[in-house]
Amino acid sequence: MEIITSHTNADFDAMASMVAAKKLYPEAVLVFPGSQEKSMRDFFLESAFYALETERLRNIDVEKITRLIIVDNRNPARLGKLAEALRRPGMSIHIYDHHPAAETDARGDLEVVEQVGATTTVMVELLKKRGLPISPLEATVFALGIYEETGSLTYVSTTERDARAVADLISLGAQLTVVSDFLSRELSAEQTAVLKELTTAAASYDIGGVRVVISALPVSQYIPDLANIAHKMRDKENLEVLFLVVQMSDKTQLIARSRLAAVNVGRVLEAFGGGGHATAASAVVKDITYLQAKERLIDILKHQVRPGRTVKDIMTTPVKTIPAGSSIAEAGEAMTRFSVNVLPVMRGERYQGLITREVVQKALFHGLGKQKADAFMMTGGPVAPADMPVDQVEHLMIEEHQRFLPVLDSSGMLAGAVTRTDLLRSLHEERLSALREADTSAARAVRNIRNLIEERLPQDVIRVLRIVGEVGDEAGFPVYLVGGIVRDLFLHLANLDVDIVVEGDAITFAGMLLKKTGGRMKTHLKFGTAVVVLPGGLKLDIATARLEYYDSPAALPTVELSSIKKDLYRRDFTINTLAVRLNSRDHGALIDFFNGLRDIKDKAIRVLHSLSFVEDPTRVLRAIRFEQRFDFRISKHTQNLIKHAVEMKVFDHLSGERFFNELVLMFSEADPEKVLRRMREFDLLKFIHPGLKGSAETERLFAGIGEVFTWFRLLYIEEVKPEWWFVYFLGLLDRVKDTVAEEVLERLSAPARIRKRVLAAREKYRDVLYVFYKEHQLKPSAIYDLLAPLEIEALLLMMAKAKQDAAKKYISLYLTHLREVKVTLNGDDLMRLGIPPGPRYRRLLAELLDAKLDGIVRNREEEVEYIRKKA
Numbered sequence: 001m002e003i004i005t006s007h008t009n010a011d012f013d014a015m016a017s018m019v020a021a022k023k024l025y026p027e028a029v030l031v032f033p034g035s036q037e038k039s040m041r042d043f044f045l046e047s048a049f050y051a052l053e054t055e056r057l058r059n060i061d062v063e064k065i066t067r068l069i070i071v072d073n074r075n076p077a078r079l080g081k082l083a084e085a086l087r088r089p090g091m092s093i094h095i096y097d098h099h100p101a102a103e104t105d106a107r108g109d110l111e112v113v114e115q116v117g118a119t120t121t122v123m124v125e126l127l128k129k130r131g132l133p134i135s136p137l138e139a140t141v142f143a144l145g146i147y148e149e150t151g152s153l154t155y156v157s158t159t160e161r162d163a164r165a166v167a168d169l170i171s172l173g174a175q176l177t178v179v180s181d182f183l184s185r186e187l188s189a190e191q192t193a194v195l196k197e198l199t200t201a202a203a204s205y206d207i208g209g210v211r212v213v214i215s216a217l218p219v220s221q222y223i224p225d226l227a228n229i230a231h232k233m234r235d236k237e238n239l240e241v242l243f244l245v246v247q248m249s250d251k252t253q254l255i256a257r258s259r260l261a262a263v264n265v266g267r268v269l270e271a272f273g274g275g276g277h278a279t280a281a282s283a284v285v286k287d288i289t290y291l292q293a294k295e296r297l298i299d300i301l302k303h304q305v306r307p308g309r310t311v312k313d314i315m316t317t318p319v320k321t322i323p324a325g326s327s328i329a330e331a332g333e334a335m336t337r338f339s340v341n342v343l344p345v346m347r348g349e350r351y352q353g354l355i356t357r358e359v360v361q362k363a364l365f366h367g368l369g370k371q372k373a374d375a376f377m378m379t380g381g382p383v384a385p386a387d388m389p390v391d392q393v394e395h396l397m398i399e400e401h402q403r404f405l406p407v408l409d410s411s412g413m414l415a416g417a418v419t420r421t422d423l424l425r426s427l428h429e430e431r432l433s434a435l436r437e438a439d440t441s442a443a444r445a446v447r448n449i450r451n452l453i454e455e456r457l458p459q460d461v462i463r464v465l466r467i468v469g470e471v472g473d474e475a476g477f478p479v480y481l482v483g484g485i486v487r488d489l490f491l492h493l494a495n496l497d498v499d500i501v502v503e504g505d506a507i508t509f510a511g512m513l514l515k516k517t518g519g520r521m522k523t524h525l526k527f528g529t530a531v532v533v534l535p536g537g538l539k540l541d542i543a544t545a546r547l548e549y550y551d552s553p554a555a556l557p558t559v560e561l562s563s564i565k566k567d568l569y570r571r572d573f574t575i576n577t578l579a580v581r582l583n584s585r586d587h588g589a590l591i592d593f594f595n596g597l598r599d600i601k602d603k604a605i606r607v608l609h610s611l612s613f614v615e616d617p618t619r620v621l622r623a624i625r626f627e628q629r630f631d632f633r634i635s636k637h638t639q640n641l642i643k644h645a646v647e648m649k650v651f652d653h654l655s656g657e658r659f660f661n662e663l664v665l666m667f668s669e670a671d672p673e674k675v676l677r678r679m680r681e682f683d684l685l686k687f688i689h690p691g692l693k694g695s696a697e698t699e700r701l702f703a704g705i706g707e708v709f710t711w712f713r714l715l716y717i718e719e720v721k722p723e724w725w726f727v728y729f730l731g732l733l734d735r736v737k738d739t740v741a742e743e744v745l746e747r748l749s750a751p752a753r754i755r756k757r758v759l760a761a762r763e764k765y766r767d768v769l770y771v772f773y774k775e776h777q778l779k780p781s782a783i784y785d786l787l788a789p790l791e792i793e794a795l796l797l798m799m800a801k802a803k804q805d806a807a808k809k810y811i812s813l814y815l816t817h818l819r820e821v822k823v824t825l826n827g828d829d830l831m832r833l834g835i836p837p838g839p840r841y842r843r844l845l846a847e848l849l850d851a852k853l854d855g856i857v858r859n860r861e862e863e864v865e866y867i868r869k870k871a
Contacts, residue, residue, distance in 0.1 A: 001064045002027055005082055007073035007275075008034030009253075009282055011227070012182075013118045016145025017071035017096060020123030023132050025069055030054040033080035034284075057081055067092040072119040074105040077273035096122055099277065102270055117155060117162040120145035124165045136173030143174040148183055157277060187232060194219065195229050198244060199237065205298065208305040209389050210262050213237070216245035216294040223248065227282065230255040241265075243297060247290035254283045254293065263305055271300050311393055312386040314426040315407045316563050317416030317503065321346045322355075322373060329369035332360045339569075339609075342404040344414055345377045351406055351414045353377035383408050386415050390426055393418055425593075449489065449580060450588025456489055460536060461496065464517070468500060468540075469582035471513045477504030480564055480579040480591065487575050490600050491630060498540045501567055501579065506530055506544040513542075543567075565593050572619045573626065574599045574606045603632040613645035617654045620645060621662040624678045629669055642682055651687035656749030659688065663748070667725035667732075673702035676732070688747055691740045692732070701731045704800035712796060715816060726754075726793045727800075730761055734801065738762065761794040769798055772807035780818055781850035787814045823848050824860045825867065833864070835871050844870060 004021045006014035010032055018030050032054060057080065065085045074097050076083040085091055086106050093108035098119045114122045120142050127134060134142070146166055150158040153166065170176070187195060202215040215233075223229070226246060234242045234257045241263045244255040254272055256265035258279050266281040272293070274283020285293060320338045322331055324347040331343060341357040355377040363369070363376055382396055383406045397405055397420065409415040454462055465481060472479035480501045488495035502509045507523050510530035514521050519534040528544035545567040568577040568591070579591040590597070599606050605623050607613070613620050620642050627634050634642070645651075651659075666675045679685055680694045705727055712722070733741045741762060745755045768786045772778075778786075787795060787810075799811045825848065827841050835844070848866060851857045857866050 001029065002067040002069065003031050003060065003065050003082065003085075004028045004069045004071065005031050005033050005079065006071050007075070007078035008080055008284060009227075010034070011145075011148060012141075013120050013145040013149035014072040016120040016142045017123050019138060019141055020120065020127060021069055021071050021096065023127060023134075023138075024123075024130070025067075028067070028069055029060075031057055031060055031082070033057060033078070033082050062088070065091070067094065069094045069096075070106065070108070071096045071123070072099075073097060073275075074099060074113075075102065075270070075273075075275045076104065076106050078275060079106075096126075098122060099275065100266065102267075102275065104270065114161075115159070117153070117158040118146045118149035120149070121159075121162045121165040124169065125161070128168065134169070134172050136175070139169040139172040139174035140178050143169045143176065144179050144182060147179050152183070155279060157279070187229065191223065191225065191229055194223050194246075195233055198229065198233060198246075202233075202237075205301075207298070207301045208262065209310065210241065210260060210305055212241045212243070212263065212301060212305070213239050214243045214245065214294060214297065216290045218247040218290050221248070226253055226255045227280075230257055245290050245294050245297065247293075250286055252285050252288060252290050252293045254285070254297070256281045263301070268297070268300055268304055271296075309390045309426060310386065311384050311388045311390065311407050311418055312415075314390060314393075314422045315386070315416035315418045316422055316565060317407075318563065319344060319406075319414065319417045321414065323347070324352055324372070324374040326373045327369060328360055328363045328371050328373055328376065331355055331373045332357075332364055332369075335360065338566075342417075343373075344406055344417070345374050346414065347374075349413055351383070351408060351412075353379040354381060354404060354406070381406075384418065385410070390423075394423060397423060448586075448588045449590050452489055453580070453588060456492070458496075460538065461498065464498070464534065464538060464540070465582055466587070467516055468513065469584050469587050471509065471516060472502070472583045473585075475504060475509055475512055477502050477509055478564065479503075479509070479582045481582055482568070482579045483576060486578040486580055487596070487600065490578075490597065496538070498538065500540055500542045500582075501545050501564060502542060503545045503564055506542045510542045513540075564591065568593055569608060571608065572612070572616070572622055574608060575604075575626070575632075577608070599635075603630070604635045605632050605638060606635040607638050607641060610641060613641050614648065614650055617645060617650045618658055618662050620651075620682070620684065621659075621666060624675055624682075625662075625666045625669055627678065628671055628674045646683055649687075651684070654687070656747050660748035660750055663688075663729065664725050667728040671706065672725075672728045673699060673706055676702050689736075689740055689744045691736060692744060694732075695735065698732065698735060701734060701800060702728060705731055705797065708796050708800045711799075712815075717815070720792055722792045722796055724793075726757070727796050730758065730793060730797045731800070733758065733762070734797070757791065757793075761791060761797075764790055765794045765798050765801075769802060769807060772802070772810050773804055776806045778810060779854050780813065781853040783810045783814055784818045784821070784850075784853050787811065787818075818853060821849070821853050823852055823863055825863050829864075830867065833867060833871065835867070 002025055004018050004025060006018055022028060022030060030053065034057070060082075062081065062084045065082075065088070068082065068085050068091060070079070070093070073079070074095055076086055079086070086093065093106065094110040095106065095108040096112045096119055098114055098116050098121070101113075112122060112126070116122060124134075124142050124146075143166055146162055146169075147153070149155075150162050153163055166174075197217055197219075198215040201217045202213050205212045205214060223246065226244060230242060230244050233239070233244070239257075240260050241258045242256065243265075244253075246253050246255075254269055254274065256269055256276075258265045261278070264278040266276040266278050269275060269281040269283040272283035272285050274281060276282055288296075320334065320340055321344045322334055324345050326334075326345075334343060335341065335357050343355055345352045345355055352374060355373050359376050359378075360373075363371065368376075382400050382402060384393055384396065386407055386409050393405065396402065397418070403420045405418040406414060407416045407418060453465070457465075468479055468481075480503075481498070482501045483497065483499035485495045485497055485499065500506075506528050507525065507530050510521055510523070510532050514532055517532070517534050519532055521530055521532050523530045530542045532540045532542060534540070545564050564579060568579060571577045574594045574596040576596070577592070577594045578596045581587065581589040581591060594608055605627050607619065607623075623634050623638065623642070626632060666672065669675060676694060676699055680699075685692045685694050705724075708727075709724060733744060736744070738759075741758065745758060750758070768790070771786060775782075790798075795811055795815065799808060802808045802811065823845060825845070827837070827845075830841055830844065831837060835841070844867060847870060848857070848863055851866055852863070857863050
């Protein structure tokens with residue numbers, strides 16, 4: 001016998017899923033494992049489904065069940081008597097569910113578990129996939145199941161698939177008026193009286209910083225549809241977390257609702273043998289009173305509820321301040337330099353008040369720049385202690401119209417500040433956390449990337465990151481993984497450049513880390529940075545969170561201590577602003593203040609603010625480099641900023657050394673031809689030299705170098721490692737005059753060694769190519785003599801530049817064969833042959849090498865014979 005069942009106190013999602021399962025298993029019998037919600041019983045009585053064939057549980061012989069099909073449930077405790085069938089050997093178990101997994105879940109030989117808002121959605125998709133017909137009445141029942149379970153598609157657990165399933169059902173004739181009638185029914189007089197009693201009996205508890213309302217009472221008779229009463233009470237009283245504990249005879253029923261990620265009511269009621277979702281759950285227990293159940297519930301909550309977030313968790317720290325004696329003009333300068341709109345005014349280490357940009361601007365307008373800032377500051381405004389719950393901060397900032405709330409520690413010192421942005425981000429993260437509790441795949445992908453890290457980083461790196469987080473906990477410092485390694489996790493690129501940012505003393509932190517990991521450490525006190533090299537060779541760059549400001553366009557930045565947000569704000573592009581929290585409490589949490597992840601998905605290179613290129617023109621070159629490396633596109637606004645920077649000639653202030661270093665990196669990319677084309681499009685080459693504008697011919701040469709690179713790699717000449725950037729650099733200068741080349745090297749402050757190599761190559765390779773173009777029957781020895789003095793990079797440039805096949809063959813012959821030809825005889829051998837030592841040795845050995853290159857001699861015996869004849 002096959003049985004289709006669900007869970008005790010079955011709701012519309014359970015019933016609809018059972019009806020759908022009957023279409024998949026037409027021979028199976030429908031059996032409810034216990035009571036149903038009153039709204040569902042009313043539906044049976046008032047709709048055409050009164051004729052639905054179900055079998056009473058008491059008529060089922062568990063011993064005769066061969067297959068158990070369970071829908072909308074995996075918890076054995078909610079199967080009633082049918083749970084016995086799970087323990088029978090050889091039992092076939094098929095499970096269809098959408099609830100989050102739990103350790104006590106039953107396991108089936110077929111499990112279809114999807115993270116959607118309702119199990120009915122899963123069943124409708126299966127029916128559609130198998131082409132099974134759905135009648136208008138069935139479509140109405142299925143829509144009822146989805147709408148009830150998803151709160152009419154409004155709960156955070158709702159997915160696009162739920163909405164699509166409802167749309168399909170409407171197209172099949174689902175009657176939404178029927179759905180509305182059954183989901184929006186008013187409470188009966190009896191239920192209204194119970195609601196009033198429950199509201200009166202409600203008590204509020206502060207558990208882990210979270211306000212939890214529990215209402216517990218006994219009733220003399222059975223009260224139907226407690227879930228609807230709980231829903232009404234939650235909405236009427238505007239409660240975040242509500243538990244109803246109602247004793248009816250020998251059973252006590254618990255109903256829970258939660259709007260907070262900190263309280264997963266499904267997990268809480270698992271302890272009572274119940275279950276559900278993070279936001280809604282229920283349980284029924286026997287043989288304990290409502291008071292005993294309430295006491296046990298409070299004890300469970302104390303163990304399970306995560307402490308609520310406090311001001312310390314969301315505040316910005318450290319905060320930029322000004323001394324009380326500062327002038328209005330100095331306050332305005334500080335606001336501009338640090339990109340802030342409010343500054344706390346300090347007298348020594350004591351907080352005095354706030355001064356805003358509006359006040360400063362008006363004071364400057366009235367010519368009051370030399371007046372003291374503290375004369376115009378706001379005093380007596382609200383402040384927050386570091387342990388204040390976030391919900392109180394929300395009330396304070398909204399009711400008091402505060403956009404900047406100073407935070408004081410227990411000694412009255414300024415510890416940080418909460419801005420409206422901090423508060424909004426906290427509220428947004430609460431919502432995303434609720435999504436995670438609902439276990440939707442989208443939330444997992446966006447907000448915590450621990451699984452992504454474990455999937456794409458080596459185990460030794462993962463272990464080190466855990467240790468970094470633990471040391472951060474011990475030191476009391478928030479620590480973050482930042483930079484390209486985070487970006488490249490999403491781009492599926494290998495990157496083991498581990499950059500750590502510490503909101504605290506990075507050098508102290510690095511010392512603590514070293515004690516745990518071993519290795520060696522180098523510190524830079526001026527910049528608050530340290531490099532830790534672990535015993536296995538892994539290098540960690542550790543820095544204190546800092547901000548940068550620029551005293552003039554294109555100047556090197558001045559660095560000051562700051563928060564992680566300000567630290568990330570100083571980065572070049574949004575795609576490089578991602579960070580991952582490493583502390584144990586929220587290890588793997590993605591920090592994305594500036595929508596970097598969105599830009600990675602959109603393949604966009606975007607700066608963080610409009611003065612980015614004015615402050616640091618090298619960012620233009622990096623934008624081009626990243627655009628080509630990742631096959632991204634510089635955003636339209638960022639392109640406009642580049643063009644404006646070119647018009648302002650900000651590159652004229654850029655040092656040659658920084659320009660040269662960026663060119664080396666650009667020409668080290670996989671496709672410098674595209675880099676060059678972009679530089680020409682933005683008219684950047686003129687800032688290296690007015691005569692260096694590039695051309696289509698130069699682009700073709702770069703393309704040729706790329707082809708030579710591919711060809712050379714296939715030769716597998718392992719002992720030769722060309723510097724490809726240098727080949728492209730020679731190519732960039734190929735068509736300019738020698739005087740221009742020298743001026744370019746001067747403008748770029750190229751190192752003396754590089755200058756010497758460039759000029760030497762230019763002096764030789766053109767003359768050699770000229771000979772190759774004229775002479776098409778050169779001996780191998782002549783080819784060798786012409787090419788041997790040249791560096792490998794010059795040879796590769798010649799290969800790309802050569803327009804005649806004969807020239808290409810000469811260079812190829814040299815690289816693949818002639819370069820390796822050596823004679824076996826040396827000076828000692830010549831002496832043993834009786835030849836007097838002297839300058840003649842060099843000439844004889846050179847002639848011998850030419851003979852070997854030309855095939856006149858092939859081995860040592862022939863070399864000896866050749867020398868004897870020449871001597």
